[in-house]
Structure formats: C-alpha cells, structure tokens
Amino acid sequence: MANACTQCPETFVSASQLRAHNFEYHSKSITASIKQDGELRDIEIERIDGTFTCPTCAASYQSKSAAKRHFQRETCTQTDQEGPILDVVTVPRALAVPCLPISDPPKVPATLDHDFAVLNALQQVHKSEEEKQKLLLMMEAFDLAPFALKDSSGIEFNALTHPANLANVSTSDSERHRVAHIPRKRRLLDSGSRQCSPAAVPGLESLMPITPYAKALSTRKFIELSSDMCELVNRDWTLHPQLRYACAQVFAGSILMNTQNNQAIIANTVEGYGRTRTTDAHREPFVSKKGIPCPTSLPPPSGSRYEDVWPTTIHYNDGDRLVIGTQSCNILVTSSLRLDKDEPASVGGSTMSFLLSGLKDSQATKIFLDEYSVESALRLAIDRTVWCISDRNYHAQLRQLRSKFHDGSTYHLCRASGYLTRAHTLQPYSLFTLANHDASHSGDGHSAAALFHDMSKSILEKGQDAVLEYASVLRVKERCSDKGRIGKSVQGIIERFSSDRRPIPVIGNEHLNESLVELAQLLSTYIASANVSVAACIKQIFES
Structure with missing residues (x-):
C-alpha cells in the first residue's frame, strides 16, 4: 500500500506524513545535552524497544520531539526545593506572524519583548524561526501570557499562565521590575484590528445599515487586508507548497467592496491556483495559442490599492470570473452573495453580480478578511506537512475542474469556504462531489458522477499509484442509458x-484523460442544476 510504514502497521495519505512519522517514531538515535559531574555534555542516546530513555531520571519517550523537549528543558535535573520569592510582571500580548525559515541565528533582544519571553519560558529560544513561530501561535491559541519573575538578586526568569491567573500569583512587596514591550510593526492581526464587527471596521460601517444580512454578518469579525498579509499571499509556492492551502483559506469568507459604487459581496467559497506551470497544471494562461497576451489577474506594476494583490474580473467565453490575483497565485471566487442588495447567491465559476471591469473598479475595491479564516491560514502557512485545508470533507476541497485528470495537481485540495458556509450543502458542487447531491439517484449525469468520486478517492488514498477499477466503471455503465451520450462516453472508458480488465493507472494516463474530459463536459449541466439548490441554501443561512 502507498505511504505505508515498513516498520509498523501505520499508513498515511501523503509521503510527507510518512516521512514525519519515520522521523518521530523510527529514528535510531538522538543527541542530548546531559549534565554530568556538574558539566553539560553531549551524548548519543539510542532508541531501545521503541523508546528513548533518559539516563538521568529513566523517563522514556516514544517520539523524538518529546525526548528532545525533555533534554532541552533539563526536566530531570529540576528539584522540588522552594525557590526565592519572585516578582510577577505581565508581558503585553501580540499575535505572532508566521515566518518561513531564515538562516540567521536567533538573537537575544537587548530589552526583553513578548515573543522572546514566551520562547524563554519554553526554553526554545535556540529553535529555528519556523519552529518558534509555530510555538508562538500555539501559545496564542491556548491564551497563555508570559510574565517575568525576578528574585532578590535581580535574576530574571520567564513563565506562562492564563491571564486570569496573574492576579492570584503571589508577589513580594518590593518594586516590580517590568518587562518592556518592544513596539513592532503592524501584525497580521494586531491588537487594534482584532475582534472587529463589520460596523466597527473602517470602510464597512456604511454597509451594515443597508445590507439585508446584518444579523449574519454581525456574528463575524473582519479586518482589512494588511501589508503583512499581502506579503504572505505573494510568497513563492515552489519551496513552500503549504502556501497553496493557506492562500485559499485567507480569502474564504472575505468581503470585497467597490468604493466607487458601494457594491459589496462576500466570497463564500474560493479556489487557489498556482501562477506557473510547474506549480499548477491549471494555472492562468498568459499567452494564447496565437501568441496574443491573454487577460490576466497579475497585479499591475503600480496603482493597486494593496501591494501585489489585484481583484479583477476576467472575461472568458464561458462567463466572467471574479479573481483575486497575486504574483504567486490567483484566487477564483466560485460562490458569492451580494451584500448591498437582495439578490440570489452566485454559485459556480462565473460571477455576474459583481463585475470589476476596469482599472478604476479594481483600484477602488477594498478587501476585508474574516478573522477566523486568517487565523486558520496562519496555522497552515507554518506547517510544511499539511496537504489539505481541513480534515473535514476532503472531496469538497477539490476544485471545479474539467480537464487534465492525468496530472497530480488537479487533485490539490485548494478550495476553501468561509465560516458561515462551511457546511457541505452550502458549497458549490463539482465533478468530485456531484455524486453526493440528493438527486444523485436520478439521471445519467448523477450516475456518472460516481466515477469521478471513486477515482478521486483512490488518488487521495494512493497518490501516484491510484487506479481506476473496471468494476467501478461497469457499475456506472449499468446505471446509464445505452442510447444516451453519457452512457456512450462511459462505454468509451470501458474500452x-x-x-484481463486490469486496473488502469490514472496519473500520467493521457489516453484515459481524453475520455474523462469528454465525460466531464457532459456533466456540466448537472453541476449547474445542483448548484441552484446550493444558492437557495446560502440565502436561507444568511437570512436566518
């Protein structure tokens, strides 16, 4: 089986998960700094019977990271002796910004700041920037605040606790020594923009009195797209593939508002596409077959409201697409709802209800991000092991594609939905989810959709080794009319x-792809019909 561990019964969806598992649970040895005879010495500890055992206190750990934490914190050398009376000083909170690895070694600030105090309390100052930022986000999620402790000799320590506990921590009567907070540049979610309802966000205050969905919107918290977030969504995907998931998540549930005409929409579902051929086979084309430049969502060299982030409408033969373009990707809006007036929800690849037809419209459009989506995106951005946006409903994260089924990038889970539309009934149907529609028992199209569902399931499970089973295709054929176009297309796949009816590989199989593309085109009308029910459900949620 693909991605199966050779040393234990565990199996994994992706190769990266398997590598992480092997590193954690099957590493043969670990180097630890142990205090012996009053001196700190590096010794190599071997894994015995599946565990690392501390030679000082006999504590044992199965995972390599847990063992490293034990040795780095010198847990086994701590005593229960009562220490000196300590002063307690809180450190101002600031949300950590996700940062991709850099080569510079960590530096101790001249004046202790919030982030360093957290890392010092965890004894993790020596970690890489990526690991430190992950720890900072974790402490933020648990709502743990750092505080400084000083004994009578002026030696300072750091610890973490919930803010509610600080008032109960005993302190001496001596003067408190404060840990100075170093002012930093505006964060992705700084204290001034956190927890803002639409009515309190500059630029959205005019929307709330006129929107039919004020009640639903008032449950969300929005912030305007910041320069730091612009930098994040423009980072190269080549060495940081986790960004394909983070970039889509950033804009899920966002509000786009054209300040020229006060039109506004909420982008309920979006899909992320890489900017280059090597990152995504479905990237936005730059040049037509005749060598003529194509319309593009690439940000212009100057004049954009947000640096290298460009909302625009691109006109295609099959409709107008609302896209948010960056230098590294473009985000396609596949489900939206006008907020300034009462209109049916727009569900599908085309968005006719909100057009950014010219340069001035794009320049005038403000983007407000849902705080929930931003925080989710930050967690994705710092985790190199992620292979999806969420562990819920994998098929719903597959994009609305109708070609290149032989290419692995077709199956990237890069579709994200906002918090209000996170239920599967509120998300656009695709080839891979049409089989789950309530009307899937009727019509050749819904029967044939099971083929794409089963095929994508095989790819999610087996990756490059995924196959299409003869029995699966035959079941679809038996449910289809022999005289219909869909039935004939399925028959072509059987042929x-x-x-000997041996399973057919999917990835790299261009001949199979030709038949699948033909069938996919025939299912387009079924998907459009199913999306009518999605639009109705979205309206119901926002009006309730």
Missing part, C-alpha cells in the same frame, strides 16, 4: 481496459 480503455485490456481484456
């Missing part, structure tokens, strides 16, 4: 099998 791709050899006489």
Whole structure:
C-alpha cells in the first residue's frame, strides 16, 4: 500500500506524513545535552524497544520531539526545593506572524519583548524561526501570557499562565521590575484590528445599515487586508507548497467592496491556483495559442490599492470570473452573495453580480478578511506537512475542474469556504462531489458522477499509484442509458481496459484523460442544476 510504514502497521495519505512519522517514531538515535559531574555534555542516546530513555531520571519517550523537549528543558535535573520569592510582571500580548525559515541565528533582544519571553519560558529560544513561530501561535491559541519573575538578586526568569491567573500569583512587596514591550510593526492581526464587527471596521460601517444580512454578518469579525498579509499571499509556492492551502483559506469568507459604487459581496467559497506551470497544471494562461497576451489577474506594476494583490474580473467565453490575483497565485471566487442588495447567491465559476471591469473598479475595491479564516491560514502557512485545508470533507476541497485528470495537481485540495458556509450543502458542487447531491439517484449525469468520486478517492488514498477499477466503471455503465451520450462516453472508458480488465493507472494516463474530459463536459449541466439548490441554501443561512 502507498505511504505505508515498513516498520509498523501505520499508513498515511501523503509521503510527507510518512516521512514525519519515520522521523518521530523510527529514528535510531538522538543527541542530548546531559549534565554530568556538574558539566553539560553531549551524548548519543539510542532508541531501545521503541523508546528513548533518559539516563538521568529513566523517563522514556516514544517520539523524538518529546525526548528532545525533555533534554532541552533539563526536566530531570529540576528539584522540588522552594525557590526565592519572585516578582510577577505581565508581558503585553501580540499575535505572532508566521515566518518561513531564515538562516540567521536567533538573537537575544537587548530589552526583553513578548515573543522572546514566551520562547524563554519554553526554553526554545535556540529553535529555528519556523519552529518558534509555530510555538508562538500555539501559545496564542491556548491564551497563555508570559510574565517575568525576578528574585532578590535581580535574576530574571520567564513563565506562562492564563491571564486570569496573574492576579492570584503571589508577589513580594518590593518594586516590580517590568518587562518592556518592544513596539513592532503592524501584525497580521494586531491588537487594534482584532475582534472587529463589520460596523466597527473602517470602510464597512456604511454597509451594515443597508445590507439585508446584518444579523449574519454581525456574528463575524473582519479586518482589512494588511501589508503583512499581502506579503504572505505573494510568497513563492515552489519551496513552500503549504502556501497553496493557506492562500485559499485567507480569502474564504472575505468581503470585497467597490468604493466607487458601494457594491459589496462576500466570497463564500474560493479556489487557489498556482501562477506557473510547474506549480499548477491549471494555472492562468498568459499567452494564447496565437501568441496574443491573454487577460490576466497579475497585479499591475503600480496603482493597486494593496501591494501585489489585484481583484479583477476576467472575461472568458464561458462567463466572467471574479479573481483575486497575486504574483504567486490567483484566487477564483466560485460562490458569492451580494451584500448591498437582495439578490440570489452566485454559485459556480462565473460571477455576474459583481463585475470589476476596469482599472478604476479594481483600484477602488477594498478587501476585508474574516478573522477566523486568517487565523486558520496562519496555522497552515507554518506547517510544511499539511496537504489539505481541513480534515473535514476532503472531496469538497477539490476544485471545479474539467480537464487534465492525468496530472497530480488537479487533485490539490485548494478550495476553501468561509465560516458561515462551511457546511457541505452550502458549497458549490463539482465533478468530485456531484455524486453526493440528493438527486444523485436520478439521471445519467448523477450516475456518472460516481466515477469521478471513486477515482478521486483512490488518488487521495494512493497518490501516484491510484487506479481506476473496471468494476467501478461497469457499475456506472449499468446505471446509464445505452442510447444516451453519457452512457456512450462511459462505454468509451470501458474500452480503455485490456481484456484481463486490469486496473488502469490514472496519473500520467493521457489516453484515459481524453475520455474523462469528454465525460466531464457532459456533466456540466448537472453541476449547474445542483448548484441552484446550493444558492437557495446560502440565502436561507444568511437570512436566518
């Protein structure tokens, strides 16, 4: 089985998860700094019977990271002796910004700041920037605040606790020594923009009195797109593939508002696409077959409201697409709802209800992000092991595609939905989810959709080794009309099998792709019909 561990029964969806598992649970040894005879010495500890055992206190750990934490914190050398009376000083909170790895070694600030106090309390100052930022986000999620402790000799320590506990921590009567907070540049979610309802966000205050959905919107918290977030969504995906998931999540549930005409929409569902061929086979084309430049969502060299982030409408033969473009990706809006007036929800690849037809419209459009989506995106951005946006409903994270089924990037889970539309009934149907529609029992199209569902399931499970089973295609054929176009298309796929009916590989199989593309085109009308029910459900949620 693909991605199966050779040393234990565990299996994994992706190769990266398997590598992480092997590193954690099957590493043969670990180097630890142990205090012996009053001196700190590096010794190598071997894994015995599946565990690392501390030679000082006999504590044992199965995972490599847990063992490293034990040795780095010198847990086994701590005593229960009562220490000196300590002063307690709180450190101002600031949300950590996700930062991709840098080569510079960590530096101790001249004046202790919030982030350093947290890392010092965890004894993790020596970690890489990526690991430190992950720890900072974790402490933020648990709402733990750092505080400084000083004994009578002036030696300072750091510890963490919930803010509610600080008032109960005993302190001496001596003067408190404060840990100075070093002012930093505006964070992705700074204290001034956190927890803002739409009515309190500059630029959205005019929307609330006129929107039919004030009650639903008042449950969300929004912030305007910041320069730091612009930098994040423009980072190269090549060495940081986790950004394909983070970039989509950033804009899920965001509000786009054209300040020229006060039109506004909420982008309920979006799909992320890489900017280059090597990162995504479905990237936005730059040049037509005749060598003529194509319309593009690439940000202009100057004149954009947000640096290298450009909302625009691109006109295609099959409709107008609302896209948010950056230098590294473009985000396609596939479900939206006008907020300034009562209109049906727009569900599908085309967005006719909110057009940014010219340069001035794009320049005038403000983008407000849902705080929930931003925080989710930050967690994705610092985790190199992620392979999806969420562990819920994998098929719903597959994009609305109708071609290149032989390419692995077709199956990237890069579709994200906002908090209000996170239920599967509120998300656009695709080839891969149409089989789950309530009307899937009727019509050749819904029957044929099961083929794409089963095929994508095989790819999510087996990756490059995914196959299309003869029995799966035959079941679809038996439910389809022999005379219909869909039935004939399915028959064409059956004819791709050899006489021994051996499973057909999917990835890299261009001949199979030709048949699948033909079938996918025939299912377009079924998807559009299913999305009518999605639009109705979205309206119901926002009006309730």
